[in-house]
Amino acid sequence: MDKHRITIEDTCESYLQSGLQTVLAGMAALGRKHIPVGCHGGGCGVCKIQVTAGTYEKRVMSRAHISAEDEASDRVLACRIWPTSDLRLKVLGKMGKSLCCETAASGTANPSSKKL
């Protein structure tokens, strides 16, 4: 199968991968780290990217992280897209937090009533 060149614009890093792997899996398999790696299942949202050029196939992603508008604007999760051409992208997601934020976070929530 043809390989596609993935270019991360933030760092100008690039790598080759097949269309059989997601963009995130292709990056992680090479030991690279620029896109944050989370659940690989479209659920947690940390690998959010903006595709700036190229084409891809995609699968369902959590609406908690990717709105319909995001999806229409090529803001997607790297773990749920498979390249069908060379791709260029920018990283939007990040690992949320560190231990030092924890104390400040306490006592702030007022959860609204939940309905399933």
Next chain:
Amino acid sequence: MALTGVLRPGHVQMRVLDLEESVKFYGDVLGLVETGRDAQNRVYFKTWDERDHNSFIIRQADKAGLDFYAFKVDSKASLDKFEADLRAYGVSTERIPAGEMLETGERVRFEIPSGHLIELYAEKKDVGNGLPYVNPEAWTALAEKGIAPIRMDHILLYGPDIEKSQKIFEDVLGFYLVEHVVLEDDTTDLAIWLSCATKAHDLAFVRHPEPGKVHHVAFQLESWERVLRAADIMTMNKVTIDMGPTRHGITRGTTIYAFDPSGNRFETYCGGYSSYPDWQPIKWTVDEVGRGIFYHDRKLNDAFLSVVT
């Protein structure tokens, strides 16, 4: 009977992004037994060795994550009493009629301050584990299908105000603290492990700014060998492993964290010590949290505090 009130974790309902993909994963790879589907298009599972009709339920939604987590109580009288006690404590409750979930009696649902829905129920149909109640064998063929855990064991929830949720479980429902991780102020807990019986934990919380999040649902395995076999099955099926196989310092369980096809983390877990309510809780200081969570790596991975659904 010494074990009264809240008996054990009973069922958990999770949201998945693609139902049939998830049914295949939970049935063939994790090796749960499908026990039914309902009019809401929910799919019900149990582990091979569980006797009640269901313990793990999935439904398709546009967001992954937890719908609710439930505990079985010893009688309808206890259910009524816990409902009254919760209300007296200032917690709003809602009754969900028998039969709303397949083969499950009336449920009392309430929201805790960390933003999670918790349920109590007293009745769920005993469908058995495939072995007779008189002179059984030791296991069935289903005990070898996929990872094949023994039971749905516990859950780790992420949200704010975990001390307020802890108070409800301790003061109203009879849980007790087994272990905790204390932040630098030596007062605020980063994380707590609670038990309702003699397991090292039935429920755990990590303090987190967003309410209602889930870190993982855990399934118990019989041995460390079975944990290693689970890792092999995950690799054969391209399941994303988050951490392990390794051991936790906290609870001493052996473990793998991995992700289902929607990014919901699950744990295949073995061991952990037995605890008792008269025991003094074990305290971990935050500078040693890495060893507490991942005993061999001795540091947290990036995903532990950041990747939840």
